[in-house]
Structures are given as structure tokens and as C-alpha cells.
Amino acid sequence: MGPVAGGRRPPVRIFRWVALSVFSVLLAFPFVWMAITSFKQTSDLYDVENNPFLFNEMPTLEHVELLLGETLFPRWLLNTAFAGTMVVLITLLLAVPAAYALARLTGRWGERLGIAIFLTYLIPPTLLFIPMSRVVSILGLQDSLWSIIVVYPTFTIPFSIWLLMAFFKSIPSELEDAAMVDGLTRFQAFLRLVIPISFSGILTVVIFTFTLVTQEFVYALTFISSASNQTIGVGVPIYLVRGDVYYWGSLMAACLIASLPIAVFYNLFLDRFIAGFTVGAVK
Amino acid sequence: MAVVETKDLTKVFTPGERGAVNDVNLLTREGEFMVFLGPSGSGKTTLLRMIAGLEDPTAGEILIGGRVVTHLAPRDRGIAMVFQSYALYPHLSVYKNISFPLRAQGVPKEEHRGKVEWAAGLLGIGELLERKPRELSGGERQRVALARAIVREPTVFLLDEPLSNLDAKLRASAREELTEFHDRVGTTTIYVTHDQIEAMAMGDRIVVLHEGFVRQVGSPREVYDDPADTFVATFLGSPPMNLVDHGDVLVGFRPEHLLPRSLVEGQAVEIGLRVTGIEYLGSERILYALIDRDRFAEQRVVAKLPATYDVGAAGGDAVDFAVAERHLRFFDKTSEKRTGARALEWA
Numbered sequence: 334m335g336p337v338a339g340g341r342r343p344p345v346r347i348f349r350w351v352a353l354s355v356f357s358v359l360l361a362f363p364f365v366w367m368a369i370t371s372f373k374q375t376s377d378l379y380d381v382e383n384n385p386f387l388f389n390e391m392p393t394l395e396h397v398e399l400l401l402g403e404t405l406f407p408r409w410l411l412n413t414a415f416a417g418t419m420v421v422l423i424t425l426l427l428a429v430p431a432a433y434a435l436a437r438l439t440g441r442w443g444e445r446l447g448i449a450i451f452l453t454y455l456i457p458p459t460l461l462f463i464p465m466s467r468v469v470s471i472l473g474l475q476d477s478l479w480s481i482i483v484v485y486p487t488f489t490i491p492f493s494i495w496l497l498m499a500f501f502k503s504i505p506s507e508l509e510d511a512a513m514v515d516g517l518t519r520f521q522a523f524l525r526l527v528i529p530i531s532f533s534g535i536l537t538v539v540i541f542t543f544t545l546v547t548q549e550f551v552y553a554l555t556f557i558s559s560a561s562n563q564t565i566g567v568g569v570p571i572y573l574v575r576g577d578v579y580y581w582g583s584l585m586a587a588c589l590i591a592s593l594p595i596a597v598f599y600n601l602f603l604d605r606f607i608a609g610f611t612v613g614a615v616k
Numbered sequence: 617m618a619v620v621e622t623k624d625l626t627k628v629f630t631p632g633e634r635g636a637v638n639d640v641n642l643l644t645r646e647g648e649f650m651v652f653l654g655p656s657g658s659g660k661t662t663l664l665r666m667i668a669g670l671e672d673p674t675a676g677e678i679l680i681g682g683r684v685v686t687h688l689a690p691r692d693r694g695i696a697m698v699f700q701s702y703a704l705y706p707h708l709s710v711y712k713n714i715s716f717p718l719r720a721q722g723v724p725k726e727e728h729r730g731k732v733e734w735a736a737g738l739l740g741i742g743e744l745l746e747r748k749p750r751e752l753s754g755g756e757r758q759r760v761a762l763a764r765a766i767v768r769e770p771t772v773f774l775l776d777e778p779l780s781n782l783d784a785k786l787r788a789s790a791r792e793e794l795t796e797f798h799d800r801v802g803t804t805t806i807y808v809t810h811d812q813i814e815a816m817a818m819g820d821r822i823v824v825l826h827e828g829f830v831r832q833v834g835s836p837r838e839v840y841d842d843p844a845d846t847f848v849a850t851f852l853g854s855p856p857m858n859l860v861d862h863g864d865v866l867v868g869f870r871p872e873h874l875l876p877r878s879l880v881e882g883q884a885v886e887i888g889l890r891v892t893g894i895e896y897l898g899s900e901r902i903l904y905a906l907i908d909r910d911r912f913a914e915q916r917v918v919a920k921l922p923a924t925y926d927v928g929a930a931g932g933d934a935v936d937f938a939v940a941e942r943h944l945r946f947f948d949k950t951s952e953k954r955t956g957a958r959a960l961e962w963a
Contacts, residue, residue, distance in 0.1 A: 510670050511703035515764070516691040516720030529707050 364589070364596070371396055371586035378581060396582025400573075405560050406587060409568040412478055413591070416564060417546040419482045424489045424542045425535065431490075432497035433523060437506065447498050454491040458551060461487070469556055480556035481564070485546060493538040500534030501527060536602050540595070547591060565591050618681030618694070618771040618804060620644045620667060625676035627662050627828075635674065636662045638828040644806065649798050651819035652808045655851065659828035660808045661776055667806065668697050668774050681771055691721070696765035697774040700781065702757045704749040710736075710760050711745040717768045735763040738797070755786050762794075766801065773798075773805040779814060791817055812852050816840065824848050843868075843945065846952040855902060858917045859947070865955060866947040871902070871920035873943040877936040879925070884938040885960060889917065891935065899923050908934050 370378065372392040383389040400406050435443040435450075465484050474480040504527060512522035528535065546564065553567040560568065569587045573580040621643045628635040637659040644650050652660040665671040667678055669690035678686045685693045696717070705713050714735055715728045723731070736742045739759040749757060758778060765773060778794075779787045795818050798805055809815055815822050816836040824831045824839055824847075832844035843849035843857070849868050850856040858874065859866045877886060888908035895902040903919040919937060948955045 505701060505703065507699045507701050507703040508705065510665075510668075510690075511697065511699055512705075512716075512720070513670065514668055514690045514695060514697045515717040518689065518691070521720075526705060530705075532707075 364592075367585040367589040367592075371582055371589055373582060375582065393582075396580070397586050399580065400583040400586050404572050404583075405563070405568060406565070406590075408561055409563055409565040410591070412562065413547050413564040413566070416478050416482050416485075417543045420485045420489060420546050421539050421542045423482070423486045424493050424538065427486070428490045428493035428497060428538065429528070429535065432494045433501050433527060435494065436498045436501035437509075447495060450491045451495045454488060454495070458488065462551070462555070465552070466555065475556065476558050476562060478557065478562050478564075481546070481549070481553055484552050484556070485542075485549065489538075489542045489545060493542065496538060496541075497531065497534050500531040504530055533602075540599060544595060547595070619646055619648075620772055620804060620806065621679040622663075622667070623677040623679070625663070625666060625678065626674050627659070627666060627671060628674045635659075635828050637666065637673075639676070640830055642823060642830070642833070644804055645820070647802045647804055649795075649805045649807065649818060649820045651815040651822045652806065652825055653810070653812060653815040653819075653822050653851075654825035655810055657827075658810075658825040660810075660825045662828075663825070664774055664776055664806060664808045667772075668695055669693050694771040695774055696768070696770035696772075698758075698761045698765050698776065698778045700777040702749075702761040702778075702781070704757055704760055704764075706749050708748075709745065710741065710747050710749070710752070713749065713760055714745075714763045714767050717764060721768060723768070731767050732763075735767040738766065738800070739763045754782050755790065758782065758790060762797070766803075770803065773803050775805065775807045777809055778807075779809075780811070787814075794818065812854070816852075824851065826851070842954070844954055846947050849945065849947070855918045855920065857945070860907070860912055860915050860917065861949075862912075862960060864949050865958065866949055866952075867960065868945040868947060869939045869943050871918045873939050874917060874919040874937055875921070875939075876925070877938045880938040880940050883941040885941060885944065886936060886938045887912075887917070889919070889935050889937050896923075905937075 369386070369388070372394070373388060374390045374393050374395075377383055377388070377390040380389070435447045437443075465487075469475060469480045469484065472480075472483065474483060508526060508530075509519070509522045512526045513519060517525065546566075548566050549564075550566055550570075553564050554571075557563055557567070560572065563571070565587065569584065569591075573584045573587065622640050625637060625640040626635050627637040640663060642650075652663060654660045662671060666673050667680075669685070669688060669692075673686060676686075677684060680693055680695065690697075705716060708716065711732055714732045718728050718731060732745070733742065736745060739762055741756060741759050741763060744752065744756060744760070749760070752760065758781075761778065775794075779790050782790055791814060798818075807814075807818065819836055821833060821835055822839050823833050824844075826847050832839050832848045834842075834844075839848055840852050843852065846859060846866060846868070849859065853870060855871050857868045857870050859868050861867075874887070877884075889903075889905035890908045891903055891905045893904040895904075900923055901921045903921060905917055905919065907913055907915045907917060944957065944960075946955050946957055947953065
């Protein structure tokens with residue numbers, strides 16, 4: 334079998350390299366495309382004779398200047414960051430303990446309740462739209478960033494609970510027993526053991542929630558009308574698409590600036606997402 | 617160090633059903649190695665978890681070192697526990713795993729290093745301190761779990777099947793190491809297992825549990841030689857004790873005591889056998905047979921012969937066997953409890 338296995342090896346390696354290259358190109362392409370478009374002159378961009386992958390004319394900063402100087406983009410970025418952070422905090426604060434309680438403490442009712450919570454996630458947002466606007470108006474939050482900070486957790490929390498429940502269930506309860514014998518209360522064991530071990534799950538919740546805030550459109554559009562209170566998800570398409578005129582350069586620059594930090598953040602913790610984090614705990 | 621005592625300890629998981637643990641009264645001795653032995657579902661782990669404080673008893677009391685701890689949290693009981701899965705903290709290094717109880721209980725930080733090194737040295741894992749649990753072998757993980765248990769010098773050790781995740785070869789040496797370790801630290805230890813070899817080899821005394829009831833408490837020799845009832849008689853020993861129907865009693869004798877007539881000395885009961893099968897197991901031979909004649913005809917028995925004795929008998933052969941009378945045990949047929957010896961009407 335030796336020679337056969339040895340003979341198969343190089344093709345396997347070549348296949349891996351090919352697969353890796355294809356995926357790298359596929360994933361890097363949107364970023365490259367956004368970057369090129371952001372710095373291309375408009376006349377270059379619209380000329381179909383030109384090679385779209387190259388700068389056929391001198392690169393320009395005019396789209397970025399338009400984005401930063403003539404729109405409220407920096408303000409939207411701040412708004413998004415603020416709303417995103419708040420929604421992430423609210424979601425974590427409610428979903429983490431809820432998921433733990435459902436996973437551990439309520440026996441078989443926990444599971445049913447978990448499914449019930451997940452089902453609420455399946456209700457289309459457009460249906461919830463009218464009751465939500467009543468709530469927002471009763472709270473007096475119309476045209477305020479706080480309107481979406483209140484509304485978004487209603488769909489981030491159920492999803493996050495569901496996701497975290499799976500994580501908490503994969504942690505053997507013997508670990509918590511051991512921590513309690515070793516001198517912690519259940520709550521301390523939750524803080525010092527369960528949360529660090531489920532770090533990758535919590536990180537997934539953070540990224541899911543934050544990305545949702547940056548891209549959500551319907552609620553942000555209806556509840557907030559002033560340009561200065563908008564998030565990038567609404568501000569950018571509204572102010573950079575005027576009638577049938579698309580400011581492609583600026584649009585792409587806006588997308589690039591908004592997506593790069595998330596992509597970098599995600600890559601920093603990539604191994605955490607992939608690693609089977611409880612391996613080695615038992616057996 | 618301390619003794620552990622349970623008084624009428626009961627755990628009922630589903631009201632109306634039989635309890636997982638029923639009216640258990642036990643008292644360990646100072647520094648004793650006590651083994652809870654039973655098949656799965658016998659309540660041995662539940663009993664241990666109640667002593668640890670991980671399970672609330674339905675009724676009864678638990679005392680550790682004379683102090684009632686029935687409703688205290690696990691952390692306030694002065695115990696340490698090693699779990700079947702070892703339950704090492706996967707995100708922490710071996711050093712941090714071992715020092716975890718010290719940190720959790722607020723031991724001053726300057727004392728940590730010394731204590732961790734002492735515990736790690738005792739178990740020979742001094743070089744592994746910087747590793748993560750996933751980088752350790754099964755045997756190393758087990759030692760880390762033990763080091764973590766011993767580091768804060770508990771009054772009682774609770775061990776829940778700590779060897780069941782090791783392969784057979786490693787298990788034998790780990791058994792020996794654990795016994796030696798216990799002799800060195802001298803801490804009262806309660807050890808749960810379903811493996812009778814572990815129980816016999818390690819226990820000062822064995823508590824045999826079945827369906828949540830204590831069937832017998834005694835030294836390995838007592839529970840093996842003088843089982844209190846038919847459950848203990850058949851649960852211990854491999855193959856189990858032969859039980860032969862004799863009117864209102866069951867007559868029990870160990871397979872190793874059922875020998876060819878010529879090997880049995882003194883007062884003996886003769887039994888004619890018809891061999892139905894032989895297993896060669898290297899150091900010994902197992903003979904499956906039916907009793908051939910008299911009123912016990914067709915009852916199944918098993919004999920264990922040393923490999924040094926040449927059986928000579930093949931399947932279907934009738935041979936004369938015997939059991940020395942002092943090796944006969946009698947059990948009441950209805951209660952299944954041990955009863956006094958009586959004269960047998962063998963013929």
C-alpha cells in the first residue's frame with residue numbers, strides 16, 4: 334500500500350492548493366472590487382471598453398472626499414457603532430443567562446421553551462412592523478437611534494438564545510460540578526467557567542448582532558427619518574443613490590470602510606470559531 | 617481527615633417511583649478506602665453525588681467529620697472529587713487547573729506555586745504544568761484530576777469511576793498507583809465503581825449496592841466468601857457463584873470450589889457432572905456442565921479449574937466432581953438472604 338499512498342499524495346496536495354486558491358479568490362474578490370471602484374474615476378468606471386480590473390485612468394480620491402465631506406457618513410458610522418454596541422450589550426445581557434438557564438436548569442421544559450423562543454424568530458419582521466411602531470411611539474422614541482436599539486434585540490435575542498443553548502449544552506455538566514466542588518457557587522462557575530469556554534459562541538453572537546445592525550434596512554428606514562440619526566445601512570443607499578444616479582465610487586468606499594473592521598475582527602478570532610473548544614475536557 | 621456518615625439517606629427522583637437510593641446507613645472509618653460497588657443503575661453514583669452535595673437528598677442526613685452537611689453547598693464540605701470524565705477545565709493550563717481550587721477558595725496567591733508543585737510532584741506530572749488538557753494522554757489527565765483534588769488537602773476524597781476511561785493495561789497500573797497514593801496521603805476515600813476487580817483490589821471495605829439498597833458491607837474477603845444474599849453471591853466473582861435449587865433453600869458454591877473428586881479433601885458433597893463445554897482461558901479453564909444425576913439432575917453449574925490440572929473430559933462425558941462442605945453457602949429461596957447451614961439430602 335505504501336507506493337500507492339505515496340503516489341496519491343502529490344495530487345491530494347495539488348487539489349488542496351487549488352481548492353484553497355479558488356476560495357481565497359472568491360472571498361477576496363468583493364473587497365478588491367470595492368477597493369478598485371472606490372478609487373476609479375467615474376469616466377473610467379463607465380467605459381465598457383476598459384479592462385474593469387485595472388486603473389485605466391489615474392486613481393482618484395474624489396469619491397472618498399464626497400463620502401466623507403458631503404454626506405453624513407462619519408456620523409452614520411458613529412451611529413451604527415453606538416447602536417451596534419448597545420444592541421450587542423443588551424443581547425448578551427439577556428440571551429446569555431437565558432440560554433444557560435434553558436440549557437441547564439429547567440429540565441425537559443427548557444427544550445420546549447427553547448423551541449418556542451426559536452419559533453418567534455421565524456415571524457417575518459414585516460409582520461411585527463405595525464406593533465413595533467406602536468411600541469416605539471408609545472415610548473416616544475420616533476426618529477431616535479434608541480428606537481432601533483429597543484427593536485433589534487427582539488429578534489437578535491431569540492436567535493442568540495438558540496445558538497448559545499447549543500453551546501452550553503455541549504459543555505459537560507461535570508465541569509460545573511467540579512467547579513462547585515472546587516469552591517465556586519453555581520453563578521461563579523457560570524461566570525468563570527461556562528462563559529470562557531463558550532467564548533466562540535458568544536463571539537458568534539456578537540458578530541451576528543453587530544452585522545445585523547449595520548445591514549438592517551426596514552426598521553431603520555421607518556423609525557428614523559433625520560439624516561443625522563441614521564445608520565449606514567439606510568444612510569448610504571438613501572444619500573448615494575439619487576434618482577437613477579448611483580454614486581458607485583462613494584457607495585463602494587462606504588461599503589469598504591464599513592465592512593473592513595468586521596472582517597478583520599472576524600479573522601482575529603477565526604481559530605476560536607473553528608477549534609473544537611471543549612476537546613480535552615473529558616475522556 | 618474525617619469520617620463520612622449517612623443516616624437513612626434517600627433520593628427519589630420521580631415521586632411515586634422507587635428511589636434511586638433508599639435508607640442508606642453507612643459509616644466510614646478514619647482514613648478508610650471504601651468502595652461503592654454495583655451494576656449501573658444501582659444508585660452508587662447518586663449516593664456519591666449526595667455526599668458531594670451535587671444532589672439534594674429527599675430524606676436523611678449526611679455527616680462529614682461529625683458535622684451535619686446535608687444542606688451545605690459542595691464547596692463548604694471540605695471534600696474533593698474526581699469525576700469519571702476527569703472534568704478538567706479545557707481552557708486552562710495544567711497549572712491553572714490544579715491551582716483552580718486554591719483560587720476559588722481564596723488561598724493567598726504566594727502559596728499557590730508551592731502547593732501546585734507539591735501536588736504535581738506527588739503524581740509525577742511536574743513537567744506537564746504548561747500544557748493544556750487536550751495535549752495530555754488519558755493517564756496524564758487522570759493524574760491532573762487527582763492533583764487538582766489533592767492540592768487543597770481535603771478531608772475526604774470522592775472518586776467516581778476514575779479508571780473507566782483508561783484502557784485495560786493502563787487501568788491495572790493506575791489501580792496500583794491509586795492504592796499507593798491513598799496509602800501515602802491517608803485521606804478517607806470513597807470510590808465508586810462497577811468493576812468488581814477494582815473493588816476487590818483496592819477497597820478496605822466494599823459496599824455492594826443494588827437498586828438503591830445496600831446489600832452488604834464488608835471487606836473484599838467477606839463479601840466474596842460470605843455473601844449476604846444471592847445478589848452479592850452472583851454479582852461478585854467471574855464466573856458467578858453456582859446456585860443450586862434444594863427445596864426451600866438455594867445452595868451456593870464458587871466455581872473454583874467445584875473440583876474433581878480426587879482434589880477435594882475432607883467432608884465433601886459429591887456431584888456427578890455431564891460436561892457441556894470447556895473454555896480455555898490461559899491460566900484457567902471454565903467447565904460448563906449439567907448435574908448428571910439424583911434430584912438435582914439437569915441443573916446448570918460452572919467449574920473453574922487451574923490450567924495445571926488436566927481435565928481429560930470432553931463434551932458429553934460424565935465425571936465425578938465434589939465441593940468441600942465448608943465451601944457451601946445457603947440462601948433462603950424466598951428472601952434470597954443467607955441462612956444457616958443445613959444437612960443436604962443429596963441423593
